[in-house]
Amino acid sequence: MSTTFVQVNTYTHAVTYVTDKMIASLKRIIIWSGLDQSQLADNWATLEKGLKTWLQSGDLLQVTLEIFHPRTNKFAGRWDLQVSYSYNDEDDGTFWVDTDVIKHAIKKQGLIPSQCAYEFVVTTKPCRPNVPGWVTTEFRSTDGFVRHSIGTAIGAGRLAAGVAYWKPKS
Numbered sequence: 001m002s003t004t005f006v007q008v009n010t011y012t013h014a015v016t017y018v019t020d021k022m023i024a025s026l027k028r029i030i031i032w033s034g035l036d037q038s039q040l041a042d043n044w045a046t047l048e049k050g051l052k053t054w055l056q057s058g059d060l061l062q063v064t065l066e067i068f069h070p071r072t073n074k075f076a077g078r079w080d081l082q083v084s085y086s087y088n089d090e091d092d093g094t095f096w097v098d099t100d101v102i103k104h105a106i107k108k109q110g111l112i113p114s115q116c117a118y119e120f121v122v123t124t125k126p127c128r129p130n131v132p133g134w135v136t137t138e139f140r141s142t143d144g145f146v147r148h149s150i151g152t153a154i155g156a157g158r159l160a161a162g163v164a165y166w167k168p169k170s
Helices: 010-032 039-058 099-109
Strands: 060-068 075-084 095-097 117-124 145-156 161-170
Touching: 010 039, 010 060, 010 075, 010 095, 010 099, 010 145, 010 161, 039 060, 039 117, 075 145, 099 145, 099 161
Parallel strands: none
Antiparallel strands: 060 075, 060 117, 075 161, 095 145, 145 161
């Protein structure tokens, strides 16, 4: 008797899923926060290529949507999506996203002035593969702001993304 089987590389599927959901979540944050979404369209391909490359290699630690006042370059808010490579050790193949937790956090954070600009900043491991379109940068100072973690919002087997936002200290 002969046995055949198919092996599916679920990690590759998880990388694609998490990349898509991270970008979609960032787009929702931009729209729901009242920011101009046209800037996202200009950066979509570069953002997608970087996230997918670094998730696949295991080098992506965090993607950040950093919001600032364009005239003063002063920090106005931030959203961090932290990557976990060992979220579900059982790796049952479950893929999910919780956009409601993000929508609820935006209500807590409050609207950001629509004239604010934003950029995407990634934190990676040293010696990660280079991806065209990405340059070295530094985070703006978060003085006067406090970070709030809202938990895991995206999951795909062992791969997941937790979300946190920054708002002014009360």
